[in-house]
Amino acid sequence: MHNISRLSRFNIASLALGLAFLYLPIIILVIYSFNASRLVTVWGGWSLRWYHEFFNDRAMIEAAWMSVKVAVSSATIATLLGTLTAVALSRGERFRGRTLFSGMLYAPLVMPEVITGLSLLLLFVALNAERGFWTVTIAHTTLTMCFVAVVVQSRLGSLDRSLEEAAMDLGCNPVRAFVAVTLPLIAPAIVAGWMLAFTLSLDDLVIASFTTGPGSATLPIRIYSEVRLGVKPEINAICTLVIGLIAVVIVIASLASKLSSSQGESAAPL
Amino acid sequence: MTDELPRTDAAANAVGADAYPAAGQPLLRIEGVAKTFGTFRAVDGVSLDIKAGEFFALLGPSGCGKTTLLRMLAGFEAPDEGRILLGGKDIAQALPHERPINMMFQNYALFPHLSVRDNIAFGLKRARLARAEIATRVAEMVALVKLEGLEKRKPDQLSGGQRQRVALARALARRPQLLLLDEPLAALDKKLRENTQGELMELQRRLGMTFIIVTHDQEEAMTMASRIGVMKAGKLAQVASPRELYEAPRSRWIAEFVGDINLFEAESKLRDGHRLIIGTSGAGALVVAEPREPVGAGKLSVAIRPEKVKLSRRGPVSEAGHETALNRLDGVIADICYLGGTTTYKVKLDTGGMVQASVANSARLDVDAYSLNQHVVAWFTPDDCVVLTS
Numbered sequence: 066m067h068n069i070s071r072l073s074r075f076n077i078a079s080l081a082l083g084l085a086f087l088y089l090p091i092i093i094l095v096i097y098s099f100n101a102s103r104l105v106t107v108w109g110g111w112s113l114r115w116y117h118e119f120f121n122d123r124a125m126i127e128a129a130w131m132s133v134k135v136a137v138s139s140a141t142i143a144t145l146l147g148t149l150t151a152v153a154l155s156r157g158e159r160f161r162g163r164t165l166f167s168g169m170l171y172a173p174l175v176m177p178e179v180i181t182g183l184s185l186l187l188l189f190v191a192l193n194a195e196r197g198f199w200t201v202t203i204a205h206t207t208l209t210m211c212f213v214a215v216v217v218q219s220r221l222g223s224l225d226r227s228l229e230e231a232a233m234d235l236g237c238n239p240v241r242a243f244v245a246v247t248l249p250l251i252a253p254a255i256v257a258g259w260m261l262a263f264t265l266s267l268d269d270l271v272i273a274s275f276t277t278g279p280g281s282a283t284l285p286i287r288i289y290s291e292v293r294l295g296v297k298p299e300i301n302a303i304c305t306l307v308i309g310l311i312a313v314v315i316v317i318a319s320l321a322s323k324l325s326s327s328q329g330e331s332a333a334p335l
Numbered sequence: 336m337t338d339e340l341p342r343t344d345a346a347a348n349a350v351g352a353d354a355y356p357a358a359g360q361p362l363l364r365i366e367g368v369a370k371t372f373g374t375f376r377a378v379d380g381v382s383l384d385i386k387a388g389e390f391f392a393l394l395g396p397s398g399c400g401k402t403t404l405l406r407m408l409a410g411f412e413a414p415d416e417g418r419i420l421l422g423g424k425d426i427a428q429a430l431p432h433e434r435p436i437n438m439m440f441q442n443y444a445l446f447p448h449l450s451v452r453d454n455i456a457f458g459l460k461r462a463r464l465a466r467a468e469i470a471t472r473v474a475e476m477v478a479l480v481k482l483e484g485l486e487k488r489k490p491d492q493l494s495g496g497q498r499q500r501v502a503l504a505r506a507l508a509r510r511p512q513l514l515l516l517d518e519p520l521a522a523l524d525k526k527l528r529e530n531t532q533g534e535l536m537e538l539q540r541r542l543g544m545t546f547i548i549v550t551h552d553q554e555e556a557m558t559m560a561s562r563i564g565v566m567k568a569g570k571l572a573q574v575a576s577p578r579e580l581y582e583a584p585r586s587r588w589i590a591e592f593v594g595d596i597n598l599f600e601a602e603s604k605l606r607d608g609h610r611l612i613i614g615t616s617g618a619g620a621l622v623v624a625e626p627r628e629p630v631g632a633g634k635l636s637v638a639i640r641p642e643k644v645k646l647s648r649r650g651p652v653s654e655a656g657h658e659t660a661l662n663r664l665d666g667v668i669a670d671i672c673y674l675g676g677t678t679t680y681k682v683k684l685d686t687g688g689m690v691q692a693s694v695a696n697s698a699r700l701d702v703d704a705y706s707l708n709q710h711v712v713a714w715f716t717p718d719d720c721v722v723l724t725s
Contacts, residue, residue, distance in 0.1 A: 225442065225444060227440045227441075227442060227444040228444050228446060228447075230409075230411055230431070230440070230444065231438075231440055231444035231445075231446070231505075232446075232457070233410075233411075233430070233431040233432050234409060234410075234431050234432070234436075234437055234438050234458075234506075235432075235437065235457050235458030235461060235505070235509065236432045236458050236461030236462055236509070237432055237461055238430065238432055239430075241461070245457075246446055249448045250447065250448060
């Protein structure tokens with residue numbers, strides 16, 4: 066404790082500066098969401114007026130509902146595909162080009178979203194697919210499944226292979242060994258992967274705007290088009306709600322991955 | 336409390352077991368088994384018979400192929416060549432869960448998300464035993480390895496020794512025809528290891544089960560096993576009882592790997608009735624008993640274990656019939672290493688060589704001890720020498 070307090074003057078200053086840089090805009094947004102005034106920049110006292118306004122805004126509610134539907138379904142599909150990919154890459158027989166595949170998995174993580182969005186749009190146009198809920202969901206799945214795969218793969222990599230061998234030795238065929246032993250141990254990573262995919266999908270604007278069609282705008286698209294006509298205080302209220310939702314999801318995801326790593330330690334020998 | 340476990344039942348009730356051979360009958364036959372990883376020949380044509388009820392040790396330095404051989408018995412690797420017959424049936428290509436063999440892993444591989452009870456019951460549930468039967472067997476196993484009261488703990492709430500017991504109980508619960516143990520004591524500290532060695536031997540005797548243990552620790556192998564197979568570079572160098580391995584090693588490499596030994600390179604050889612007189616570079620002419628098997632053409636050396644070299648201040652203590660046939664070497668004490676029960680003296684011989692003698696400290700006071708640079712006579716009988724080829 067003594068050590069910390071001695072170092073702390075400089076540390077507190079830099080910590081405060083860093084956090085202020087990150088969170089000041091968000092805090093201002095949250096505060097102004099409770100502003101009674103119609104003018105965004107003028108403080109008119111505390112009020113829940115704009116929250117009330119939002120819940121009466123049919124178009125906005127529909128967009129929010131669309132966003133949640135897309136996020137839940139794309140996160141679920143991405144978790145399924147991502148987990149299978151991770152298992153194939155870390156547990157399958159060594160096959161030619163496995164390292165290449167592993168590397169290629171990271172490409173969507175660093176690819177500019179505009180490129181992903183545009184290429185998906187071209188694909189959907191070429192396939193003559195009607196753009197709407199499903200095209201956005203598929204697009205978000207492509208974006209987020211590699212995140213899931215990376216999270217699950219790192220967990221699988223830290224898992225002792227002899228656990229699966231022990232399960233097979235004790236009478237499980239390889240599939241049962243996976244279900245009985247591996248799956249429970251990687252479950253926290255799978256949950257964390259789902260949460261990550263969910264938040265990524267929820268706040269994506271670029272890919273969604275490329276791949277969506279008329280009548281199925283997601284919340285970020287809706288907000289963005291509203292803001293272009295001028296910022297209404299209602300937007301502040303919506304953004305505050307979204308921030309709250311994402312904060313909750315992130316806390317759950319980090320708790321899940323913490324649980325996951327603490328179980329991993331017990332898998333290792335002394 | 337552990338007497339309740341009837342030893343004949345263990346075999347008869349084994350999960351998925353065929354008829355279990357009586358003790359002493361052949362159980363496992365390994366025929367010309369080989370395994371190659373890339374260009375590395377990990378196991379190179381090993382043939383071996385294991386009898387039912389045997390405690391067999393595979394001993395060798397790391398990388399000699401002993402673990403690969405064990406993994407082929409468990410079914411985690413398939414041999415490239417050869418057959419593995421268990422009770423007459425070839426199981427070389429069978430999957431791990433299809434074999435009546437269980438393995439105890441080096442790092443125990445306990446399932447971290449399951450309690451002690453569920454870890455032990457894991458294999459029984461897969462065998463679709465009735466719930467009551469599973470409960471009885473788990474209780475039996477818990478009592479057998481003395482883990483009462485810890486059934487609800489998770490593996491990370493156990494000490495190293497307790498984990499080792501859970502791993503053993505889990506592997507034994509299915510009553511396998513053959514139990515494989517991969518360095519089962521490597522993670523325990525010395526004192527606990529010695530106790531556990533005794534317990535494992537006791538358990539194996541009582542259950543009448545067949546154990547194959549893999550170890551790099553020659554003392555561990557000698558203590559526990561009734562037969563030892565020494566492996567070197569993927570091949571079995573010698574299969575023998577601990578005593579035979581120690582007293583009659585087949586090659587110089589084995590002699591040096593198993594225990595300490597004095598080696599003298601041979602320069603000439605002369606036959607004298609039932610004895611050979613071998614001229615050595617370090618110790619002059621040594622009289623040795625003629626080996627049972629004729630010595631090969633290769634380079635010879637004379638080997639003698641340190642505890643068989645006696646030291647005295649004057650000449651050898653006269654013993655009937657031995658006076659004429661002793662090897663007697665004069666020298667001075669060059670190094671003393673006190674080990675408690677014994678003291679190892681290094682004697683610099685007048686003929687140029689060096690010989691180690693291990694002397695039991697049979698008296699508490701050091702009246703018998705030798706001091707540095709003291710003149711001594713090191714002596715040993717021809718029967719205690721072994722002639723080895725390299």
